[in-house]
Amino acid sequence: MxxxxxxxxxxxxxxxxxxxxxxxxxxxxxxxxxxxxxxxxxxxxxxxxLPVLSNESNFTDQIMAMVAPKAVPNTNNDLSTMETVQLVPDTNNTINTINTINNTVNRKKRFYQQAVFHYLLAAAATVLLMFSGAFQSLANYANSIESPQHIQEKKPSVTEGVINKTFAWMDSLEKKEADKK
Structure with a gap:
């Protein structure tokens, strides 16, 4: 390199x-x-x-205001249709204008666009699944997968097999010696 x-x-x-x-x-x-x-x-x-920033505290806010497109209502004052416009800061009140637009848009959301509606919908789905037994059947299915009948028998390793055969051979030798006496 x-x-x-x-x-x-x-x-x-x-x-x-x-x-x-x-x-x-x-x-x-x-x-x-x-x-x-x-x-x-x-x-x-x-x-x-390198250039020196004259107003460091508002620099990021000013750049974001120049770069980020914001959604604002169209000229009919109808919040159901939104247009994306590029806001160019031409005065010092740009940040206040953006905040006003955001507050207007956030205030006029329909009920199904709000977070509370989504939480209530999730809670209702959870209750429905609990009472229908879906969660219980999932738990039973998980238990059946974990049960010992699905676990394959562990095959002894080669070393264990050799050791077992050696002990068996030694036991047979001891038995022969005991039979001779």
């Missing part, structure tokens, strides 16, 4: 290489721990030239 030098990783970090070389280096990082360590050293050495 070819390893890349520290200088090559410094060029990568400072964005001084072409796209083909960049792709090679990125693919190599997936498979080589040694080059990953070298890359991390290059990033640490070049940390002063």
């Amino acid at each position: 070819k390893h890349y030098s520290y200088d090559e990783w410094m060029e990568y970090v400072s964005d001084e290489i072409n796209d083909q070389k960049r792709e090679q280096l990125e693919n190599h990082l997936y498979t080589c721990d040694q080059c990953l360590e070298t890359y991390l050293q290059a990033v640490s050495a070049n940390v002063t030239s």
